[in-house]
Amino acid sequence: MLDPAVLRRTLSTALRTGGEFAEVFVEDKRTSSARLDDGRVEELTSGRDRGAGIRVVVGDTTGFAHTSDLSEQGLEQAAGAAAAAARSGGGGVRTVALTPTSARRPYEPRIAPEDVAKPRKVDLLLRADHAARSASGAGAVKQVSAAYVDAHRRIQVANSDGLLAADDVVRTRFGVTAVAVGDTGMQTGYEAVARSMGFEIFDDVDVDEVAAKATARALAKLAARPAPSGKVPVVIAAGRGAVLFHEACGHGLEADHIEKRSSVYHGRVGEMVASPHVTLVDDGTMGSEWGAFAIDDEGRPAQRNVLIENGMLTDYMWDFLRSRKAARPSSGNGRRQSYQDLPMVRMTNTYLLGGTEDADEIVRQTPHGVYVASMGGGQVTPATGDFVFGMTEAYLIEDGEITHPLRDANLIGNGPAVLRNIDAVAGDFAMASSGGMCGKNGQSVPVGMGQPTLRITGVTVGGTAR
Amino acid sequence: MTELLELASRVAGWARDGEQVEAYVSRRSDTDVVIYGGEIESLSSATSEGVGVRVLASGRQGFAYAGSLDPSVVEETLAEARDNAGFGTPDEHLGLAGPEGVAAAELDLWRDDLASFPTQAKIDLALELERRVRAGDPRISAVESSNYGDGASESAVASSTGIAATTRRTGCHVSAYALAGEGDETQTGGGYSVGRSPADLDIGEAATDAVERSTRLLGARKPPSARVTVVLDNRVATTLLAVLAGTLNGESVLKGRSLFANRVGEEVAAGAVSLVEDPTNPDAYGASAYDAEGLACRPVVLISDGVLQGFVYNTHAGRRAGVPSTGSAVRAGFKSAPGVGCRALSLAPGTESQAEIMARIGEGLLVQGVSGVHSGVNPVSGDFSVGAEGLMIRDGELAEPVREITVASTIQRMLRDVVAVGNDVTWLPGSAAGVTLAIAGMSMSGA
Numbered sequence: 001m002l003d004p005a006v007l008r009r010t011l012s013t014a015l016r017t018g019g020e021f022a023e024v025f026v027e028d029k030r031t032s033s034a035r036l037d038d039g040r041v042e043e044l045t046s047g048r049d050r051g052a053g054i055r056v057v058v059g060d061t062t063g064f065a066h067t068s069d070l071s072e073q074g075l076e077q078a079a080g081a082a083a084a085a086a087r088s089g090g091g092g093v094r095t096v097a098l099t100p101t102s103a104r105r106p107y108e109p110r111i112a113p114e115d116v117a118k119p120r121k122v123d124l125l126l127r128a129d130h131a132a133r134s135a136s137g138a139g140a141v142k143q144v145s146a147a148y149v150d151a152h153r154r155i156q157v158a159n160s161d162g163l164l165a166a167d168d169v170v171r172t173r174f175g176v177t178a179v180a181v182g183d184t185g186m187q188t189g190y191e192a193v194a195r196s197m198g199f200e201i202f203d204d205v206d207v208d209e210v211a212a213k214a215t216a217r218a219l220a221k222l223a224a225r226p227a228p229s230g231k232v233p234v235v236i237a238a239g240r241g242a243v244l245f246h247e248a249c250g251h252g253l254e255a256d257h258i259e260k261r262s263s264v265y266h267g268r269v270g271e272m273v274a275s276p277h278v279t280l281v282d283d284g285t286m287g288s289e290w291g292a293f294a295i296d297d298e299g300r301p302a303q304r305n306v307l308i309e310n311g312m313l314t315d316y317m318w319d320f321l322r323s324r325k326a327a328r329p330s331s332g333n334g335r336r337q338s339y340q341d342l343p344m345v346r347m348t349n350t351y352l353l354g355g356t357e358d359a360d361e362i363v364r365q366t367p368h369g370v371y372v373a374s375m376g377g378g379q380v381t382p383a384t385g386d387f388v389f390g391m392t393e394a395y396l397i398e399d400g401e402i403t404h405p406l407r408d409a410n411l412i413g414n415g416p417a418v419l420r421n422i423d424a425v426a427g428d429f430a431m432a433s434s435g436g437m438c439g440k441n442g443q444s445v446p447v448g449m450g451q452p453t454l455r456i457t458g459v460t461v462g463g464t465a466r
Numbered sequence: 467m468t469e470l471l472e473l474a475s476r477v478a479g480w481a482r483d484g485e486q487v488e489a490y491v492s493r494r495s496d497t498d499v500v501i502y503g504g505e506i507e508s509l510s511s512a513t514s515e516g517v518g519v520r521v522l523a524s525g526r527q528g529f530a531y532a533g534s535l536d537p538s539v540v541e542e543t544l545a546e547a548r549d550n551a552g553f554g555t556p557d558e559h560l561g562l563a564g565p566e567g568v569a570a571a572e573l574d575l576w577r578d579d580l581a582s583f584p585t586q587a588k589i590d591l592a593l594e595l596e597r598r599v600r601a602g603d604p605r606i607s608a609v610e611s612s613n614y615g616d617g618a619s620e621s622a623v624a625s626s627t628g629i630a631a632t633t634r635r636t637g638c639h640v641s642a643y644a645l646a647g648e649g650d651e652t653q654t655g656g657g658y659s660v661g662r663s664p665a666d667l668d669i670g671e672a673a674t675d676a677v678e679r680s681t682r683l684l685g686a687r688k689p690p691s692a693r694v695t696v697v698l699d700n701r702v703a704t705t706l707l708a709v710l711a712g713t714l715n716g717e718s719v720l721k722g723r724s725l726f727a728n729r730v731g732e733e734v735a736a737g738a739v740s741l742v743e744d745p746t747n748p749d750a751y752g753a754s755a756y757d758a759e760g761l762a763c764r765p766v767v768l769i770s771d772g773v774l775q776g777f778v779y780n781t782h783a784g785r786r787a788g789v790p791s792t793g794s795a796v797r798a799g800f801k802s803a804p805g806v807g808c809r810a811l812s813l814a815p816g817t818e819s820q821a822e823i824m825a826r827i828g829e830g831l832l833v834q835g836v837s838g839v840h841s842g843v844n845p846v847s848g849d850f851s852v853g854a855e856g857l858m859i860r861d862g863e864l865a866e867p868v869r870e871i872t873v874a875s876t877i878q879r880m881l882r883d884v885v886a887v888g889n890d891v892t893w894l895p896g897s898a899a900g901v902t903l904a905i906a907g908m909s910m911s912g913a
Contacts, residue, residue: 038721040557042527044550047801048543049533060502064510068534078512085509085585118553142722179723179846186723188846221847229874229911230691260502262610262645264652342508377841379853383610383645383654386870388853390841409851410842412872412911460688462842462851462872464909 001166002026002052004098006072007158010054014079015094015160019056019063019086021324022096023159024075025297026052027339030152032113036125037145044118053339054078056086057321063087066340098164103301107288109170109198113150116199121148124174124207131208132178135215140222142186143179146211148172150199157299165299170198171290171446174207175434176214182222189217190392194290194435194446201288217374217393220405227394227409227463233369234411234459235362235397240375240432242449245280246350247378247387248415249273251440253307254333254345255322257382264385264416265313273313274419277355277454280308282317284332284348290435291349291448298334298343305331308419319345337443347438349448355425359453362424364400370461371395371402372411377436385415388462409463418456426453467620467632473535474624477519477544481626486522486562487544488629490758491515491535492621492800497585501592501612509589518800519547525556529803559785563759564627566790570755570762571746575635577663580616587664588614591640595669599642599657602677605684607647609676610654614640616664621800623760631760636662637751639895640672646680653686653869655679655835660751660895679834683855686867689912695830695885696873696908697823697859700892700900702833703813706880707898710741711808712845713877714768716779716794720786723846725878726774734774735881740814741769743778743794749893752809758797759804766792768811780806812899816887820902823886825862831910832856832864833873848877854910871912880905 007024014022031047051068052075063085067078128146132138149172156166175192191213193205236244249265257263265273274280284302286292293302298320306314318326319334322345335346363371371394378389394406431450438447470491477489493515500507517540518531528550532543596612616638624630641658657675659668698706718724726734735741745754745763754763759781767775778794779787783806796807824832837853844850851874858865875883888902 034553040555042554042557043529043803044553045528045803046530046546046550047532048539051533059505061506062508064508064512066510066512066514068514081511085511087506087509118550122553181722185848186725186846188723188844227851229909231913260610261608262652262654340512340514342510377838379837379841381654381837383652384869386837386853386855388838388842388872390838390851408842408844408847408849409874410838410853410872412838412853412870414870460870460872460911460913462853462874462909462911464851464874464876 001154001156002070004164006075008096008098010075010079011096011158011160012094013076014054014056014083017083019058019083021057021160023055023157024052025339026156028154030114031150033147033149034121034125035147036129038143039129041122041125049338051339052078054082055342056082058086061086062342064342094160096160097162098158099162100164103165103294105294106285106292106302107196111199113152113170113172113199124148124202128176128207128211131211132176132215135212137219138215140180140182140219141178141215142181144176146176148174155297159299163299165295167294169196169293171196172198172201174210176211178215178218180218180222184222187218187221189214189221191217192434195288196290196292197288221407224405224407226465227406228370228461228465229463231458231460233366233455233457234372235366235369235453235455236372238428238430238451238453240434240449241372242351242432242451243375243378243389243436245352245451246347246447246449247380247389248413248418249280250347250350251380252382252385252415253316255316255318256345258316259322262383268313269315271313272311273416274308274311275422276311277422277425278308278311278419279353281306281353282347282350286349286448289349289431289448290446296332296334297336298330300330300332300334302348303332317345317347319343335445337445341443344441346440346445347447351431351450352452354427354429354452357424357426359426359428362426362453362455363397363402366397366400366455369397370406371397387415388412406463409461411459411461413459418459421457422454423457424455428452467622467634470620471622471624471630471632474622475630477540478624478626480544484523486626488520488562488623488625490518490621490623490800492619494617494619496617497588497615499588499592499614501596504593506589516800517543518802519544520803521547521551522560522562523551525558525560526551526554527560528554531801559782561781561785562625562627563629563761563781563791566761568762568764573746573748573753573755575662575753577636579663579665580618580636580638583664591667591669595640595642595673598669598673599644599676602673603681605646605648605681606644606677608645610643610645612642625760629760631756633754633756638664638667640667640669642672642676644676644680646684648684651684653680653683655683682857683867683869686855686869688870689858689868691911693907694910695827695904695906697830697832698903699832699834700890700902701894702836703903704894704896704898704900705836705839707811708896709843709845710877711811711897714777715806716777716787717783717806719777720783725848729774730776732774733772735769735772736884737772738816738887739769739772739881739884741811742767743808743811745809747810750810751893751895752897754809757793757795759795761791761793763793766794778806778808780804808897811897812891813887813901815889815891815901817889818886820888820890823888823902823904824859827859827904828862830859832859850875850877850880871910874909874911883907
């Protein structure tokens with residue numbers, strides 16, 4: 001990465017017109033991917049993105065510029081542009097002393113993706129294709145696609161407070177989609193694994209199993225009925241159901257929404273905002289989980305932050321700018337998609353702690369409802385708390401038993417209302433295997449999630465059955 | 467731009483015997499202004515560039531990209547694409563596009579006045595928009611953000627098979643997202659205006675839209691579940707058409723994951739539905755003279771009076787299907803190899819205005835916003851379930867606002883259940899035009 005002396009001089013240029021704060025964010029990211037579809041390995045792709053983003057803060061205004069030219073001249077130009085954008089008067093020269101700090105990496109990857117021979121990546125795809133097509137009942141499987149993706153991202157952050165920090169994260173993801181055809185038409189099943197790990201992820205992850213799960217999901221749905229329409233009790237299986245908390249309250253607890261009062265959780269620290277069963281944590285330090293890292297994209301160490309404790313709101317998530325205004329430390333939640341973007345408050349790995357009940361018993365004590373075994377993505381309007389999320393594998397619950405599979409549909413609810421209506425939480429906590437990509441203001445970053453099996457007394461299911 | 471084409475042609479010229487090479491290079495300059503509380507929250511301005519190289523050899527394809535046009539980086543990128551081409555599965559239908567004699571439309575998508583528009587004027591536009599939204603209604607409690615953004619992009623694609631094409635375009639927008647409050651309640655709504663140059667922007671329209679969309683939801687309730695006729699306003703209909711585009715993609719059809727495979731010539735929609743993909747329409751936001759492989763874009767009729775006519779193809783999918791490319795190769799910038807997609811879908815307009823449609827159907831639901839489209843719409847099975855907010859229609863007129871509901875059906879049924887297409891075709895950001903669309907018999911889930 002860049003020489004600290006160059007970074008120091010670039011920061012001085014950025015501050016020359018009177019900026020109060022300046023930051024240089026350097027990124028070097030290599031990605032590789034391989035895709036199989038329709039029985040063929042269609043293509044291998046390699047990518048390289050390298051550059052720096054420079055921001056200068058004056059009062060409440062941030063000026064930002066980025067460059068793919070990492071020569072000192074290129075950096076000086078970007079620093080000048082960012083300073084001009086921040087439009088200040090001031091003047092004077094400020095020198096910055098950079099003190100390297102190190103944060104412990106939550107996980108040390110063992111096999112860097114660039115050291116893996118390409119045929120090994122191709123082999124994973126072919127194996128998954130074979131497994132999906134030879135799984136039990138796979139006669140109905142008409143199409144399989146699989147994708148392998150890795151990213152090796154090195155970052156370096158230097159700022160005028162003297163911070164100098166670096167991180168190096170490897171992420172690997174493998175996903176399979178199966179399409180099955182039956183009398184009722186086509187259905188899809190998807191399964192993925194995603195970790196902040198190197199190629200050694202495949203020591204633990206069996207791609208045959210990933211493929212078999214995708215196939216089983218598509219096949220189950222061939223017999224699916226339309227989902228109910230209207231408000232019903234919903235039991236959500238452990239793991240990926242946590243997208244519910246990501247949407248229902250995670251986004252609303254981001255300090256940028258709080259500062260602008262565009263969150264239903266504004267001004268409510270210390271209040272009960274959820275049922276006492278709910279303890280919600282956002283944790284960037286979680287080993288090899290998908291949303292983990294050593295430092296955030298502003299150079300702050302990742303942290304474990306308890307947001308809601310036994311139903312009471314304890315804190316929000318913070319990035320550097322918002323925490324500075326609030327005169328408190330950042331919580332390590334400043335993240336950005338790339339050097340071309342400004343950081344903002346983002347989640348890392350968000351999860352609900354386990355309770356004491358038995359997952360099967362929760363289902364048995366639900367006379368009628370919907371059991372959501374797997375979930376897709378979601379979306380929320382933080383200002384109102386209204387959110388949706390998609391069920392990609394769901395079943396009816398009849399007389400306390402899981403019965404017929406249901407077709408895909410969205411659920412819709414209101415964050416604070418849903419959090420209050422959680423009446424049972426099991427002890428079977430699990431992180432979602434697949435992680436996810438969270439979009440906000442056009443930027444997408446990897447996030448992890450987890451929760452135990454739980455029940456909500458009433459959520460609106462958007463199906464078509466009467 | 468000549469410089470970009472020269473670079474792309476130079477890379478294509480490095481093809482070895484038995485190899486085909488395509489280079490796509492692009493450069494763009496963007497400015498983004500975010501205003502909050504009468505102050506500039508952020509101002510960014512940057513130029514970015516990159517190259518994507520595709521190499522075909524022995525019936526196999528490899529791809530590599532880099533976010534730089536530095537000569538040594540471009541050479542490395544070609545080497546990496548070449549290496550990647552060694553590992554795919556051979557495919558007899560692979561092959562780069564070549565000249566085919568179809569003339570490209572003359573489209574003027576570039577405005578010089580964008581480059582000379584001063585930064586201060588950009589800031590002033592966003593400030594003025596925020597001011598107008600705040601002043602638009604006493605119930606507007608805040609403007610979460612007011613933005614001005616613009617971009618000028620140039621790209622060139624060249625291949626060892628004789629392709630040499632350039633495109634360039636400018637675009638800009640203003641947008642505001644408003645919060646409206648009454649008592650303890652808050653509702654939100656956004657408005658925007660887009661154009662090729664700042665002269666096209668209508669601040670008043672964007673402000674009015676943000677104010678109306680946020681305030682008219684105040685007092686919204688969750689209605690009981692029911693089966694209703696749904697009127698999609700033009701922004702929402704755009705989203706629906708974009709979903710439909712995925713199912714009319716020749717590649718999906720070949721791979722057996724389109725609802726419409728083997729149905730050409732069949733009636734798949736109500737007679738009022740005629741759907742055309744036409745990137746040569748200069749009014750379209752996605753208008754383009756050339757596709758992502760450098761072939762001329764052209765109009766493609768997909769559905770005519772409810773009858774399915776065909777699909778869109780790029781060169782590879784076309785070869786596999788035994789038909790010519792429809793000039794429908796698309797790519798997500800230099801970071802991806804060309805796929806297949808639509809750029810400019812539009813429904814043939816009907817004769818009625820939105821008000822006339824509502825008057826005719828009498829009872830129903832006007833949907834002004836949807837959410838969860840990525841999680842609730844399955845383009846393979848056709849299942850369609852999205853979060854919605856809007857207003858009930860009673861006696862042909864707008865009545866009480868509703869929220870926290872979903873509307874659901876299947877893509878197949880929705881096409882058949884279209885009862886009206888409005889006369890208000892409007893080009894909006896994205897790959898499709900907006901037009902009021904009324905669909906009978908959708909499930910509205912509420913309390």
